[in-house]
Amino acid sequence: MDGIPVRRVFRRLLWMALERLARSFDDDELRRSAMVFAPHPDDETLGCGGAILQKRRAGAVVRIAFLTDGSSSHLQLASRDELRAIRAREALRAAKVLGVEEEDVFMLGFPDAALGSHREAAVARVGELLRRHRPEQLFVPYARGEHQDHVSTNHIVHEAVARAGLPVTVLEYAVWAWRHWPMVGFGRTRLQQRSVLAGTVSTRLGLRMVREFRTKVPIQDVVGQKRAALALHASQMERRNAEPRWRTLQDVDGGDFLPCFFEDYELYRRIDVAAR
Ligand SMILES: [Zn+2]
Numbered sequence: 473m474d475g476i477p478v479r480r481v482f483r484r485l486l487w488m489a490l491e492r493l494a495r496s497f498d499d500d501e502l503r504r505s506a507m508v509f510a511p512h513p514d515d516e517t518l519g520c521g522g523a524i525l526q527k528r529r530a531g532a533v534v535r536i537a538f539l540t541d542g543s544s545s546h547l548q549l550a551s552r553d554e555l556r557a558i559r560a561r562e563a564l565r566a567a568k569v570l571g572v573e574e575e576d577v578f579m580l581g582f583p584d585a586a587l588g589s590h591r592e593a594a595v596a597r598v599g600e601l602l603r604r605h606r607p608e609q610l611f612v613p614y615a616r617g618e619h620q621d622h623v624s625t626n627h628i629v630h631e632a633v634a635r636a637g638l639p640v641t642v643l644e645y646a647v648w649a650w651r652h653w654p655m656v657g658f659g660r661t662r663l664q665q666r667s668v669l670a671g672t673v674s675t676r677l678g679l680r681m682v683r684e685f686r687t688k689v690p691i692q693d694v695v696g697q698k699r700a701a702l703a704l705h706a707s708q709m710e711r712r713n714a715e716p717r718w719r720t721l722q723d724v725d726g727g728d729f730l731p732c733f734f735e736d737y738e739l740y741r742r743i744d745v746a747a748r
Contacts (some may be wrong), residue, residue, distance in 0.1 A: 475709060482654035486678045491737055494688035497523075502689075504641075507607035509598070509629050511621040512542045512584060513563035514687040514705040514721070519645030520611045521570055521698040522691025522738045528571030529694070536567055537578040537601055539594060539625050544584040545707065549718055555584075555707070562705045566590040587624040591631075594624075598632035602640075609641045617649035617674040637748035643687060644741040652678055656728035664725065681739070688737040695734055702733075 506527060510516035516524065524534050543552040544560035550558075560579055568578050577603050580597050582590045602610075612629045613622035624643065631638055650656070652671035655678065659665060675681050691698060702721075703709055711718040721730055 476657070479654045479657060485734060486654060486682070489682045490678075490685060490739055491688060491735075493682060493738055494686050494737070496737075497687065499530065500676075501609075501641075502527050503508045503532050504608040505533040505606075506535070506609040506611060507601065507605060508534065508536045508611040509539060509613070510536060511539050511587065511613060511619070511625040512545070513538055513559045513566070514542075514702070514708050515613065515622070515647055516563075516611075517566055517570065517698065517701045518721075518733045519613065519647050520643075520738060520740075521701050521733075523611065523643075523689040523740075524570045524572065525694035525697050526689055526691065532605075533576070534570075534572055535576040535578065535601075535607065536563075536570075536572055536604060537580060537598070538563055539580050539628070540582045540584040540587050541579070541620055542584050546712075546718060549712070549715060558707050559705075562707060563734050566701040566704040569697060569704060579667060585621060587621040587628070591624065591628060592723055594628045595631045595635070598629055599636055602632055602636045602638060606638065607640065609643060611643050611692055614644040614646045614649050616680070617652065617671045618647050619648070633745055638745075639743050639747035642743040642745060643662065644743070645738070646681065646685070649675060649681070650732035651725060651729060654678070655732055656725035659726055668725065684741045685739040686743075687740040687742040689740070690737055692736050697733065 507518055508516050508524060527534050541556045543556040545555060564574055564577060582594055610629060613625050615623050615626040652675045653666055653668055656668055658668050708721050710720060
């Protein structure tokens, strides 16, 4: 099933279907103000770094809100306090490369891996940001086949939008939902096989994404900057102190995962919310 040439052919076909069926952002959409909601530092770059760069180029105001502090990414190897400080620093530096200055970055500081237990407080904080800045577009994680904090972020932002009653375009981006065959291989470990199988079922071999992800932003001319921004999330991209147990994004699915974020387009599921 996981013969590499077969998977490559299916992967290419799936990307072609995704890209062909999606409609590109026009200039007006690129210029609209936006707020990006990232569950963890690095999700903003992985999921929508290219769109942030293109929008900043077009002169749009883009703000980024990080819901959690990213403090449990490598808990067996570093303390929460240490990880929190490292990830906040990396997030600000990466945002700068994406064209977003520190005053437009908001660290909501909820604990990594436990956002769901702070739902009411998070809905209130997101609501305040929406009312104060009135962004025309919101970038939020997709809710299927995603990490628990990503699902929580999706629900929290949608709830805050509903309560605020403001008109807005929501653009959902996938991160972990790309972990499905044929985007990535089934791999060797039981754990990886189980995750990829679950992703493959929840995306129905990616076909659900073909149906839902119908908006695209071309990123070919900013992909170098997107890579540079991701590299600044060094705790997620390099082994700290050459520690072999320090897992990085490059290790995920034997290296199959990261290329999903560096294709010619970023793809989004678009939901237009009318004013109430
Ligand atoms: Zn994340």
